[in-house]
Amino acid sequence: MRVLVYVRPIHVSPFEQMPMMMEQFAAWRERYRSQMEVFEFFAGSQGGIGIVHAADEASLNQMMMEYPFAPFSDIDVKPIVNGDVALAQWRAAMKQMEPMHGTRRFIVSGLCSGAAV
Secondary structure, rough: OEEEEEEEEOOOOOOOHHHHHHHHHHHHHHHHHHHHEEEEEOOOOEEEEEEEEEEOOHHHHHHHHHOOOOOHHHEEEOOOHHHHHHHHHHHHHHHHHHHHHHHOOEEEEEEEEEOOO
16 A cells, blocks of 8 residues: 655644654654655754555555654655556546546546536
């Protein structure tokens, strides 16, 4: 399973605990390095994103439970699919719907196309 993990702080971490928490964060990063395709910080602010390859929901949950800044963060986890794969799937779905709907407008993920498919 491939997921996007989006992390933003919602509470200030206690300053006196920051050096220890950063060491825990570095250890967490090393522990899960092999599962992270992307590991990025937001420039000029706190928080960041990652793309994680998790074996299943339980292993992803364990990873995020161990995240040292979890109690101080808003964490959003979204399953993702390769864009070219998703595009091919949408095109195939539209072709299957064509006989039923013709040039009817389709609204897909907030994008609208009035063109015939």
